[in-house]
Amino acid sequence: MTPLLEVEDLHVRFPLTEGTIEAVRGISFTLGRERLGIVGESGSGKSQTGRAILGLTARPGEVTAKRLAFDGIDLMAAPERLRRSLRGSRMTMVMQDPRYSLNPVMTVGQQIIESYRAHKRVSGRDARRAALAMLDEVRITAPDRVMALYPHELSGGMGQRVMIAMMLITGPELLIADEPTSALDVTVRGEVLRILDQLVAERGMGLILISHDLEMVASFCDRVLVMYAGKIVEELASGALDQARHPYTRGLIGCLPKLAGDSHPLPVLTRDPAWAR
Amino acid sequence: MAAGPSPLTAWLTTAEPQSRTQARVGHAYQSFRRLARNPTAMAGLVIVGLLVFVAAFAPLLATHSPIASGDLRTERLLPPGPVFWLGTDDQARDIYSRLLYGSRLTLAVVILVSIIATPIGLAIGTVSGYFGGWLDRVLMRITDIFLAFPRLVLALAFVAALGPGIENAIIAIAITAWPPYARLARAETLTIRNSDFIHAVRLQGGSSLRILLKHIVPLCLSSVTVRVTLDMAGIILTAAGLGFLGLGAQPPTPEWGTMIAQGRRFLMDQWWVAAVPGIAIFVVSLGFNLLGDGLRDALDPKASR
Amino acid sequence: MATPLIEARNLSVRFGVGRLTVAALDDVSFTLAPGESLGLVGESGSGKSTVLRALTGLAPLSGGSLKLGGVAVPTPRRMNFFTAVQMVFQDPYASLHPRHTVDQILAEPLAIHRIPHAETRIVAALREVGLGPSYRFRYPHQLSGGQRQRIAIARALILRPKVVLLDEPTSALDASVQAEILNLLEDLRRAFGLAYILVSHDLAVVAHLCERLIVLRQGRMIEETTAGALRDGSVKTDYTRAMLAASGGFTRVGPTAPPTAPLRNT
Numbered sequence: 069m070t071p072l073l074e075v076e077d078l079h080v081r082f083p084l085t086e087g088t089i090e091a092v093r094g095i096s097f098t099l100g101r102e103r104l105g106i107v108g109e110s111g112s113g114k115s116q117t118g119r120a121i122l123g124l125t126a127r128p129g130e131v132t133a134k135r136l137a138f139d140g141i142d143l144m145a146a147p148e149r150l151r152r153s154l155r156g157s158r159m160t161m162v163m164q165d166p167r168y169s170l171n172p173v174m175t176v177g178q179q180i181i182e183s184y185r186a187h188k189r190v191s192g193r194d195a196r197r198a199a200l201a202m203l204d205e206v207r208i209t210a211p212d213r214v215m216a217l218y219p220h221e222l223s224g225g226m227g228q229r230v231m232i233a234m235m236l237i238t239g240p241e242l243l244i245a246d247e248p249t250s251a252l253d254v255t256v257r258g259e260v261l262r263i264l265d266q267l268v269a270e271r272g273m274g275l276i277l278i279s280h281d282l283e284m285v286a287s288f289c290d291r292v293l294v295m296y297a298g299k300i301v302e303e304l305a306s307g308a309l310d311q312a313r314h315p316y317t318r319g320l321i322g323c324l325p326k327l328a329g330d331s332h333p334l335p336v337l338t339r340d341p342a343w344a345r
Numbered sequence: 346m347a348a349g350p351s352p353l354t355a356w357l358t359t360a361e362p363q364s365r366t367q368a369r370v371g372h373a374y375q376s377f378r379r380l381a382r383n384p385t386a387m388a389g390l391v392i393v394g395l396l397v398f399v400a401a402f403a404p405l406l407a408t409h410s411p412i413a414s415g416d417l418r419t420e421r422l423l424p425p426g427p428v429f430w431l432g433t434d435d436q437a438r439d440i441y442s443r444l445l446y447g448s449r450l451t452l453a454v455v456i457l458v459s460i461i462a463t464p465i466g467l468a469i470g471t472v473s474g475y476f477g478g479w480l481d482r483v484l485m486r487i488t489d490i491f492l493a494f495p496r497l498v499l500a501l502a503f504v505a506a507l508g509p510g511i512e513n514a515i516i517a518i519a520i521t522a523w524p525p526y527a528r529l530a531r532a533e534t535l536t537i538r539n540s541d542f543i544h545a546v547r548l549q550g551g552s553s554l555r556i557l558l559k560h561i562v563p564l565c566l567s568s569v570t571v572r573v574t575l576d577m578a579g580i581i582l583t584a585a586g587l588g589f590l591g592l593g594a595q596p597p598t599p600e601w602g603t604m605i606a607q608g609r610r611f612l613m614d615q616w617w618v619a620a621v622p623g624i625a626i627f628v629v630s631l632g633f634n635l636l637g638d639g640l641r642d643a644l645d646p647k648a649s650r
Numbered sequence: 651m652a653t654p655l656i657e658a659r660n661l662s663v664r665f666g667v668g669r670l671t672v673a674a675l676d677d678v679s680f681t682l683a684p685g686e687s688l689g690l691v692g693e694s695g696s697g698k699s700t701v702l703r704a705l706t707g708l709a710p711l712s713g714g715s716l717k718l719g720g721v722a723v724p725t726p727r728r729m730n731f732f733t734a735v736q737m738v739f740q741d742p743y744a745s746l747h748p749r750h751t752v753d754q755i756l757a758e759p760l761a762i763h764r765i766p767h768a769e770t771r772i773v774a775a776l777r778e779v780g781l782g783p784s785y786r787f788r789y790p791h792q793l794s795g796g797q798r799q800r801i802a803i804a805r806a807l808i809l810r811p812k813v814v815l816l817d818e819p820t821s822a823l824d825a826s827v828q829a830e831i832l833n834l835l836e837d838l839r840r841a842f843g844l845a846y847i848l849v850s851h852d853l854a855v856v857a858h859l860c861e862r863l864i865v866l867r868q869g870r871m872i873e874e875t876t877a878g879a880l881r882d883g884s885v886k887t888d889y890t891r892a893m894l895a896a897s898g899g900f901t902r903v904g905p906t907a908p909p910t911a912p913l914r915n916t
Contacts, residue, residue: 360784360788361784361787362786365753365769365787368751368753368786368787371787372751372787540744541739541740541744541745542747542748544708544737544739544745545737545739545745545802545805546758546762547708548706548732548735548736548737549732549736549758549759549762549805549809550727550729550731550732550733550759550762550763551758551762555762559758560747564748564749
């Protein structure tokens, strides 16, 4: 059985006037119908990895890979038209702040219906029914009331649930969530993650969760990739943070203040240039 | 400085300046380097530099008097040739020499208008945006009244009230030029007045005047400067328009707009009389335009690296 | 007990007029002793940042009283208030003037308060926050997030305040940089006998830096507790307990089990 996503030797480069910046430097992994976490600090290339898979790398970025395949389809060779139709229907993305990813002058309902009808030939009434059902699935009470709201009338948690509904209504097989909860309050964060978790499990989707929050990702995902300077430095199994071997991962865990057993001063991460090699 | 970095270049480009003076000179040098890397901006700078040069040395470069007429029987409306490089006009005056002297007026108009209009626009815009409330409403309504009139019509009204002449034309143009700068400065001020770095100055005890002058105006200045240089073309054309209508510089003063007005009658047969000053206006306007565009990038320290 | 450095009684802040009035802060009282460190914890909309804005005068008080060193604080604030109370903002990308060099940024408070020997003070201030004099003539965009936050801290400390208000000082930073900044804040506090008021949504950060903390929700104080109580879980209200539980990472209830807590829609 072909894996949902195969990535082999993926590079993302940005040629600038002063030389090329290599954001992602040859990473490889495969994804089945599972929850994969990608963790790293800013500049580690984690977000660029997600964008490259979807074909959303900003210009003038260049993506190269020995193999980048979604469900057996070679994405590197696929024409732009095919990638666009894949994006949104079979693979999709949820971003950090719903306030910036939703259109401010369209109601929530219009946006969900539009994204549904862009990929499915259905009547307006059927699309509306599907949108209501989807909002119900992300546990929005009174979905018909929420459908008429504009994005600025939503709270952060509700906005992110609407965003998830909009992205999942077409029934994609792969969801890439880039820091989906980092703009949310901790108590709301749990709800959103639970909804995401349940939908992924029910639909048998593949999920890539990109975040800087190592603890959250490790407690949520089946597998965690730790990225540093554009490379994967370590792969961890779920909940196995204490078995991390790479000094970067260990440093990252160590430098967080902890409620239980805090240390003063906090251990500081000393970066070894050899890690980036 | 072709053979490797000289001590001077090293002093200018060091990442660790030893004194404030060195840092300031270094940053100015970096800005200039950014400007120099931009070919269109350099073209603009060359044109503007040429204008300044010509205006400064007009008496040396001119071949004839710009005002005194030549022989009206044989030297009227001559095409460009070896004696009169750009031809002569209907008063048998050398167009080349008039053009050189005219650059002085053009430059004066541009400089005076910008040093009068820019501070007015900046002051009204930043005060309006920073304080808000009724002050903002009053100032912006005044600005809107000025903006509602076509520029030339308003300038015409002012000149008509003040009396014709180049000085009054300059004042009239300056009075009509500031409203867009005020609008621009206000819009910029609105976006920065609630930013944390302004809050930080307020928490240090900085007065409103200090915040405006040291923190808000410098941020608005670069976009207003760019806007002013982009408007130079319009200013020159307004001055020319006033001259054309007989309300600006008075004959026989060699002003480009007036020159076009006089050449208009011979446009069909002696095209160069109007075309030469027209081309001059076009080139100078373009020069300011290109320079303004380049300045926008050069003035932003974020563009470095 | 000696006079508290800051004494806030029944602070309330309202935004809007008439029926649209929103109470951003409702009846909040606390004291801060010299050298003490107090945490304000809450989620978005809890009013934790409004407390700092009310202290500094950026948000006008609609009720309550505020004393600094036993003396009532007037509105608008006087110059001596600003030498005693300084603030570090959340986003180091927004709190430094983009067109000013580090030197200009640090010179500004000294110029406002007419403090002599600015150049030596600036170099000393940079050294205090662990940056060398080589950073003096750089622009903010040439610095990393952590370095910028160090500059913001240096700017706050250059007037030698007694209280520093910290508004989520590390939430825009990477975890490894956060550790460095937290260590720096602890060192500086020890070195200068500073008192901190730290606003954060991160309980672990607050417990790390503060001895005492106040939990806010929708503008009201709902619990006053200690870092120790937070560590051993002996908090009094359900809300604090829920926050404590949520900050421990994601807990899977069961493969298909519905969430236990009722979901809020607002």
